[in-house]
Amino acid sequence: MLGHTQRVLMIGAHPDDEDTELLTLLVRGEGAESAYLSLNRGEGGQNLIGAELGEALGLLRTEELLAARRLDGAQQFFTRAYDFGFSKTLDDTWAHWPRDSILKDVVRIVRRFRPQVVVSIFSGTPRDGHGQHQAAGWAAQEAFRVAGDPARFPELEREEGLAPWTPLRLYRSARFDTAATTLAVDGGAIDPAVGKSYHQTAMQGRSLHRSQDMGQLQRIGPSPVRLALWQDRTGGGAASLFAGLDTTLAASAADTARSAEWRSIGGDLSRADALGAPALVKLRQRFVAAAGGTSRLTPAQRDQLMHLDAALENLRGIVCDAVADDDRVVPGQMLRITTTCSGSPSAAPELIYRGTTLDGRSTDAFAVPDTAVLSRPYFLADPKHGDLYSWRDVAPQSRGLPREAPTLALRYDGVVTEVAFRYNDQAVGERRKPVTIVPRVDVKIDPDTALWSTASRGIRHFRVTVTHGARDTTSGRVRLEVPAGWAAPAPQAFRFAHEDETAAFDFQLRTPDPLAAMTYEVRAIAEDSRGHRYDGGVYTIDYPHIRARSYTAAAAARIVAAPLALPSLSRVGYVRGAADRVPESLIGAGVAVELLDPSALARGDLSRYDVIVVGPRAYETDTALIAHNGRLLDYARAGGMVLVQYQQYQFIRGGFAPLPMTIASPHDRVTDENAPVRALDPNSAALQRPNALNDSDWRGWVQERALYMAHTWDPAYRPVLEMHDPGEAAQDGGLLVASIGKGTYVYTGLAFFRELPAGVPGAYRLFANLLALSRRPSP
Numbered sequence: 001m002l003g004h005t006q007r008v009l010m011i012g013a014h015p016d017d018e019d020t021e022l023l024t025l026l027v028r029g030e031g032a033e034s035a036y037l038s039l040n041r042g043e044g045g046q047n048l049i050g051a052e053l054g055e056a057l058g059l060l061r062t063e064e065l066l067a068a069r070r071l072d073g074a075q076q077f078f079t080r081a082y083d084f085g086f087s088k089t090l091d092d093t094w095a096h097w098p099r100d101s102i103l104k105d106v107v108r109i110v111r112r113f114r115p116q117v118v119v120s121i122f123s124g125t126p127r128d129g130h131g132q133h134q135a136a137g138w139a140a141q142e143a144f145r146v147a148g149d150p151a152r153f154p155e156l157e158r159e160e161g162l163a164p165w166t167p168l169r170l171y172r173s174a175r176f177d178t179a180a181t182t183l184a185v186d187g188g189a190i191d192p193a194v195g196k197s198y199h200q201t202a203m204q205g206r207s208l209h210r211s212q213d214m215g216q217l218q219r220i221g222p223s224p225v226r227l228a229l230w231q232d233r234t235g236g237g238a239a240s241l242f243a244g245l246d247t248t249l250a251a252s253a254a255d256t257a258r259s260a261e262w263r264s265i266g267g268d269l270s271r272a273d274a275l276g277a278p279a280l281v282k283l284r285q286r287f288v289a290a291a292g293g294t295s296r297l298t299p300a301q302r303d304q305l306m307h308l309d310a311a312l313e314n315l316r317g318i319v320c321d322a323v324a325d326d327d328r329v330v331p332g333q334m335l336r337i338t339t340t341c342s343g344s345p346s347a348a349p350e351l352i353y354r355g356t357t358l359d360g361r362s363t364d365a366f367a368v369p370d371t372a373v374l375s376r377p378y379f380l381a382d383p384k385h386g387d388l389y390s391w392r393d394v395a396p397q398s399r400g401l402p403r404e405a406p407t408l409a410l411r412y413d414g415v416v417t418e419v420a421f422r423y424n425d426q427a428v429g430e431r432r433k434p435v436t437i438v439p440r441v442d443v444k445i446d447p448d449t450a451l452w453s454t455a456s457r458g459i460r461h462f463r464v465t466v467t468h469g470a471r472d473t474t475s476g477r478v479r480l481e482v483p484a485g486w487a488a489p490a491p492q493a494f495r496f497a498h499e500d501e502t503a504a505f506d507f508q509l510r511t512p513d514p515l516a517a518m519t520y521e522v523r524a525i526a527e528d529s530r531g532h533r534y535d536g537g538v539y540t541i542d543y544p545h546i547r548a549r550s551y552t553a554a555a556a557a558r559i560v561a562a563p564l565a566l567p568s569l570s571r572v573g574y575v576r577g578a579a580d581r582v583p584e585s586l587i588g589a590g591v592a593v594e595l596l597d598p599s600a601l602a603r604g605d606l607s608r609y610d611v612i613v614v615g616p617r618a619y620e621t622d623t624a625l626i627a628h629n630g631r632l633l634d635y636a637r638a639g640g641m642v643l644v645q646y647q648q649y650q651f652i653r654g655g656f657a658p659l660p661m662t663i664a665s666p667h668d669r670v671t672d673e674n675a676p677v678r679a680l681d682p683n684s685a686a687l688q689r690p691n692a693l694n695d696s697d698w699r700g701w702v703q704e705r706a707l708y709m710a711h712t713w714d715p716a717y718r719p720v721l722e723m724h725d726p727g728e729a730a731q732d733g734g735l736l737v738a739s740i741g742k743g744t745y746v747y748t749g750l751a752f753f754r755e756l757p758a759g760v761p762g763a764y765r766l767f768a769n770l771l772a773l774s775r776r777p778s779p
Helices: 020-029 055-072 090-096 099-113 131-146 155-160 198-206 256-270 277-291 299-316 582-589 598-603 623-627 629-637 649-653 761-771
Strands: 007-012 033-038 075-078 117-120 169-173 183-186 224-232 319-324 334-342 350-353 356-358 365-367 408-412 415-418 420-425 429-434 441-446 449-453 459-468 474-481 492-496 502-510 519-528 536-541 549-554 556-562 572-575 593-595 611-614 641-644 668-670 677-679 706-709 721-723 735-740 743-748
Touching (some): 007 099, 020 055, 020 198, 055 536, 055 549, 075 099, 090 131, 099 131, 099 155, 131 169, 256 277, 299 415, 319 408, 319 415, 334 408, 441 474, 449 582, 474 502, 492 502, 556 761, 572 582, 582 593, 598 623, 598 629, 611 629, 623 629, 629 641, 629 743
Parallel strands (some): 007 033, 007 117, 033 075, 117 169, 449 556, 572 593, 572 611, 611 641, 641 743
Antiparallel strands (some): 183 224, 319 334, 334 365, 350 408, 408 415, 420 429, 441 459, 441 536, 459 502, 474 492, 474 519, 519 556, 677 721, 735 743
16 A cells, blocks of 8 residues: 555445445556445444444444455545435435435545545436436535536535545446446455455455345355446546556655655555564654654645555554553543553554544543533434534534544554443453443433324333443432323332442323323433432444444333224234334233244144234344244234334245235335325225324324335235335335235335334324224124
């Protein structure tokens, strides 16, 4: 990576859109400084490995991208765009994302990173499919055109110091358009540093997108990576990615009067392997002097210096590590830090707190400021504006970065490493967690969203979990704040004497009579003996393949009161699917749900259940369901009812439905959450009992109507609903009902996994009707 300035910016729409193989080949094979700019963080997708959706899923996918970047060596950037879900047209995407805002964010990264080459994953045309893909293709082309124009977004230079920058060559991926290929490079070549091909390393990184079921085989052999040249401002042709480009270190210098010196420095850097540590130390001094100090480095020079510092420390045998004695700390807490160095740094290591160097401070201890704000992603500090994150109060140098600066870091001889809490896991060995600032009293409420029937009377239950973040003693009371006119339950006392001590408090809340159909809020509040108030908590997303990431949320429950009648069922069995909170939603509404574990599926008495519901994508996540699907179908044929929510292609390939059906590729879906819905059989029990559905039940749905709808099906299935996106053909496969033996089988692509946790009344009413299709309801 030393002695030259090859810089490539790749632009796509989502996590997993990037060409990981090209990034790996560029960085590890060509020594090019490369970066991937994803317009969004994938918040609107699905989650195969956990319960996170929305903003939490975006954090998980951000960390999966960074885990992949640690393998391929590229940098990572984002725009403000929030993934609002699948869109079929570019116009639909621009209805969610202001076009000029997205362009400004892309131009910002072009001017900050200063690539000579831009690679667009997408073409910006309808052949890209997803409207967000089309937006990414358009933004790449437009940013290539205007990033060097000082009249466009002059505030970027005025407010953020980002001068216009003109990339010289624009490519697009020809991964799916081999006829347009003008340049192909071989990702199957072996990387001598690791003894694996670039393709193998890339597929290892690709497989870290675990929430998106992106596991890949690491095959050996030729693996062409194809590109199509779109625009070339050099006239150098397409013989290679950097043909005709000046990639010398002198070309990156801000001061052209020092070009000769930079050419000399670049030549020495290019043979750094042959130089000893003393020579590299002197070379570093020349480097900084030629730039006029580290504060005047260009982005290319800054990256060169970073690589030089890392190489120098390796040559000198210097590695420092810093571990803290706690990972969850409260404002005002003293944190002990143990710093260990192999070798002797040229200067004493320095602590960095949230990006600011603590000059002259001891690295053995750190007092967290009393005014420290809780750990949270920088882009979640303020509410979103529509489907854009707010960067209003974000420091310019942080805008577009994947994450905020770590709470604590250690700098030595130009190398920066995060200060983390280290512990030994008996099963896997060393594990680390970032230092996270948490409240003294952490408060969470469950459920956080619920739908209550306006016809129901009686007691509702909330559980408030309180966790102690401090090492001393804290006492106080926890209570519920309820809507005006409601009777608040009595507060409950707590006392904690240990860090991370947790207590759960159950509150019973009687609903008023009558309960008006509207949305209410119930908040959990803790107050300590000193009068400090706590009304939220810190949540942590932690999986073995990522760095843990925390965010904050208010301890507030959103209660939707609406007309809802439930069938008289004594017991509903439920096989949980991916990112599936439907069981909790049903329980909160009053349905008697029991989760079916592998033992129940294998040996349990399924006849105990009036209905068995299969969660979304459960045939991908539950091996017991696959193994014992025959028992499920036998239960239905004997008079039971099976309700299967949307599944993907494994469900079809495995033949798990009792009667033939197919799912198209790409799958049929209705992405407009406001798309009209028509009853194919208005008298169908699914639409009439116990809730008579009407047009109002299709209002207020979130993100989408349906996905992975049936495309073709056996005539024994009866379609119930027709819906379609604007301008498209009718889709009848969103809800199918069939009689099998003495029982009933239902397949639905309706997005209940989004609608029920969001408290959408019509979705609850329809789901209740589907449960009522059971042929043997209890008295």
